[in-house]
Amino acid sequence: MIELSKTSRRKFLRNIGYISVGFPLLSSNLVVQEPEVVARVNFEGDLPGSMRNASKVNAWLHVLEDGRVMVFSGKVELGQGIRTAIRQVAAEELDLELDQVEVHLAETGVTPDEGYTAGSSSIPNSAMSVRYAAATARQKLLELASAKLNTAEEDLILYNGKVKSKKSNQALNFAEVLEGAQIDMEVTKPVPLKIKSGYRYVGKAIHRKDIEKMVRGEEVYIQDLRFPGMVHARVLRPAGYQSKLVKIDGSGLSTAISGIIKTVVNGSFVGVITEREYQAVKAEAYLRKHSEWTTSPSFPKQETLFAHLKSIAEKPQSIRNEGDITTIPNGKETFKASYAKPYLKHGSIGPACGIAMYDGEILHIWSHSQGIYPMRRAIAAMLKMELEKLHVIAVPGAGCFGHSTADDAAADAAILALSYPGKHIRVQWSRQDEHTWDPYGTAMIMELEASLDANGKIKTWKTDVWTDSHSIRPDNDPATLLDTRYLENPVQLKGRGYLGGGHRNADPYYNIPNMQVNAHFFNGPLRVSSLRSLGSYTTIFSIESFMDELAEKAGKDPLEFRLAHLEDARAIAVITKIQEMCSGEKLEEGEGIGYAFSRYKNTTAYATAAAKVSIDRASGTIKLLKMWAAVDVGEIINLDGIINQIEGGMLQAASWTLKEEVTFEDNKITSSDWRKYPVFRFSDIPEVEVAMIDRPNEAAEGGGEVSMPPTGAAIANAVYKASGKRVYNLPITAEKILG
Template identity: 45%
Template sequence: MKGPEINNSSRRSFLKSTGHLIIGFSLYPFVSCETKGTPLAPYNGTPLRQHIDNKLIDSWIRLDAEGYLTVLSGKQELGQGIKTALIQIAAEELDIEPARCRIINADTGQTVNEGFTAGSNSVEGSGKAIRNAAAEARLYLFKLAAQKWNTSQESLSVANGIIKSKKGDEISYWKLLEGKFIEEKISGEAVPKNPSQHKYVGQPLKRDDIRKMVSGESHFVHDLRMPGMVHARILFPPSYQDKLSSIDLSQVESMPGVLKVIQNGSFLAVVAEREYQAVQAREKLKSLAVWNKTPIETLPKQLFDTIKKTSGKPEEVKLSPGIAEVIANTAISHSAEYFKPYTMHASMGPSCAVALWEENLLTVWTATQGVYPVRATLADLFSREEESIRCIGVPGSGCYGQNGSDDVSGEAALIAKEMPGVHVRLQWMREDENKWEPYGTAMGFQLSAGMDADGKILAWDTNVWSDSHSTRPNGRAASFVSARHLEKPFPFQKGGFSAGSYRNGIPEYTIAAKQLHLYTFSGPLRTSSLRGLGAYGNTFALESFLDELIHKSGNDPIDFRLGNLEDPRAKAVLEKLAEKTNWKSRQKTETNGFGIAYSRYKNSTSYFAVLAEVEIDKAAKSYRLKKLTGVIDSGLIINPDGLRNQTEGGMIQSASWSMLEEVQFDREEITSTDWTSYPILRTMETPEVEVHLIDRPDTPPMGAGEAAMGPVSAAIANAIFDATGSRIRDLPLKAEKVDWKKV
């Protein structure tokens, strides 16, 4: 089904013809929300139009007749605060107060295709594009004003969007444009501001999304309420390979409020007038369904041994011929193995989406991290032209990777096709979220290294075993898990992205001989992107192993790292950590332990060093994570509160993964179905967290959202060893794994 054509001359007519692009700066077109506060009304200051070229200024920046600046970004707000940071960047370059700025993000009807919001790349990528477009817009506006007043651009100044000349002339950006858009291309002539002139960048601008969450206002995709909206639930098979054998749908169809029951192969869904009616109908479906079951072959305790045996020929990521002999002949050598289990996003709110199927347009309100990739995947699922599908990004419950948001978007669309002209809201149940989201994969690590007598690392050899870290929607319908359950299923082929598997696997330390082999395996559980990808597991193994080398050589953990690093910024975060924690004069007792870890995320972005302090209880054979102190260098700081919050959040999430989290399963199914069977760090267990920032305004800003994940895990393991003398090499770091006889 082909949608309306879009080109430069008809993009306004496209928006008129679709009929469903009436959205302003509200997140919710056609929405009245029944949460706290007044229902959100669309902001209509900027006429909407499809972007056609990411080289155009107005694909990133728009100045509307109402006196606002509109920022456009293809990146999704995931709770990381990018909406605020991107507004600060644009406001800075155009000298407009942030209060006069709005942002539209992640909408295939309006914003540029920026792929996925992933890899801590939003400020680096989208921020750079917006900065350049805003600087170009300022240059263009100064040229217009100079022509208007027959003066030089150098004689002009601007404050809050008002251009002034030395002769006393003044005009606003908006009046100067007379309601027109800036349809000029970004030439590259404009030079962004010098950081010394920054007024808004670097300031702790408050985030409106946090205010909404704290006050209980409408914010999430779960809050969407559309006119005449109906509610849906789906019933997944008990496990991955199970197929529906039989079911009597009539008993469900006759239930109160049920509007439709859908069966398509093993895909089962119910639609009802009210949400609880849909939940009740789903429970009835569950009691009636008979499944042909296929057992899960590999159990958790067998996993590491199995993946080592079943992995094929390794990928030679980095080679150093003769490295084994070099290590064998060093003064101090060491080898060890480490393991990371499957972990889940465990989003607090189960995945949710709203879909509307019409003859010429399918609209999906989605919490995906990639509206354009999801649109392409929906096009494959329904054999529709991409231009006849619009995906509108709405914040969901935080995931930092691929949770169920993509899947639920596809499923909402499948159901909406059966209910044309009606807004269908689909939300997963808690057990759906826990059992069917794509997990962070299990990984195994085998490390060997050799040092000289002075503690200089001479050689380092790494073997990594990993399943895929990316099965995101990529234009193939099988990326949606339920597409595999249809009567005519879409065959699934696991994605690659091997670089995600060995991310941070090669030490940044100055070592003459380094080697890494990557073994790819296909594990028993569904996997995809989870915060940091392989960097979390690789850094846990690398920095834990480094700590073992440090203790074996009798060196100080910070001094040793400083002695094996050359990058002055790497050294600076460690030196500041030592200063802020009084490392040299720390109080060591029989009941506490300290652990250090460091990493530069992806060996190319933010620098992060951390100290973990644990306190042990010998009698109870337990430990408590008492405090985490981190130092981060992310280059130019856009919003110090945002950077600090991202780092604190990453530290706490990593602590939860590291101490508690692992997906449990048996032959039949996933058994981690709720907060009891998959515990996460609770408020009372959360350690004190302290973060120190290093601002480098003379360097570009770098992504920081994933920088803390790996170092925190290793720091905790190293602190446990410091306190107990017992080394835990497989995650999670449960107290029961400590050899308490050594304490």
């Protein structure tokens, strides 16, 4: 039975929302070199999680009328280059040229629902789903073409969007093979995949096309979007987290400021719609001066924050308990250390933006959310609308991994669009709103205790980690959106979100016979959610700092000490590689090199980082001179893309480690701009060298978060080597080195 579904060109183009026209660069008279037939091997492993709810080929790809292929992914482009990687795997399995594959990302009703673009899961879930769907499609195309050309499948060849008979030279493009239908069959095992040695694209450094647009300043981001007749809006944020609107006087607004279209007041939600953007800025400032709010309770004192977090924590939960941590070797002492990380911002360079238009039936939303389907569910619940009445299109934002304010800006626009139908309404957040209402990465505390045996190896290990939630992303609970908590009938959060991210990597990836890990959860004073790498940045900073301390106690080289506690050949390889990369480095007075290792989630990619710093002994000023990374993500899909991610992750982690801390006083967030919340600038950026260990026969893992965790610890260890001062509470500043 041929499993095909009929799709007209008009219906297909209406569904995807745009027309893509391609022009051949080569004359049709030129002969295209036919590729050699590459052997295939059956894949019998587990299919990706993304295929559980989208198991058919036509959920992942469609053949266009000219024989090119449109590939669908529910993931969002965050700067990780997922569009390019997906194009590579699809072109590889279908024997297409790269420019014969278009990739359509994240649009409700068009692409699969793949949840959030998070957790370094885009490659293992989305790209691999496309790989298996494309390989299945190839097999079906051969089967159908065999019947149409009256040629055995083994006598057919696929290339450049065509199926050709090697005997008769007859050829059909993919669209002719399908006759206007699509492949409506399940992806089932075994899946016939191209052998790795036959790859043309996968594993190569294919550059992203959107980089050139960014450099040219072309329209790439949601902040650039403009629609005919579009109007602008700002939302007046409450005075504090728990503040409520007492009264507002907008009677003189239209007289004071031109271009006012509408003011929307719903409970403590206040929005103003204007003809131009700056009018909205001035209108928001006017309404702030003419409104009265209740006072929000004060935050704990900044200087006693960590004591406060401990005091409000719940009873500890056992995460891991192996062996007996009381079996301390005779005559041996235990070593203890306590580490802490403050609240951190996402710190997106471009403040959040959301655009919405209600056409009287469908609410259309454009957003840089990392999860458009979950966000749609949250907004539908907030507005009490049927899910099918919301259409969400993903547009890239300025980029920051995690749950940022993008969803809240989209919710703002959605509320205002319903009150003013027929127009695209653009809500642009201010820098102050972005900094003060961001769902921060939570502050954390780690207390570690370990003992060494007579051979200088770790005998016992105990971890206690104090943490808030690491994900309260929008989904079925509408209160995950800020606005829901301030509408006329407010809804408060029902749950704590994903707590497991707090103890991610809290159990060291080392061979330790006796280990205990406990998690102490608290409901902290500041708004929190997902920040890149979740809790593993803090847990690895703590563990790998402590590993250096233990190595010193044992009289061992820090890398050799780590190798003595590892049996995993891939872990050993990234450490050995970093040794090689740094072996010729010379140190001057006041300089030091530090190292750190981690396997992300203890189950996925491997990374060892090294950092070289110099410290002015008089001022305590820290200069980050160079960073290195040796990384193993299994099979590499795009070498250029993965190196970009590793470099970017290291630089962001370095900024966290040396610069960043959310500050607050009384009931105000005081780090409300870049002066009060400094981040790395161009002058702070060191040379970065990345070595990738390609393992094409291993599973492909994501790399978006793998370099974050070891980078902070490598810098801390380098600071200790350079200054003799161990800093336990981030960020590492001159004051702490001199103190």
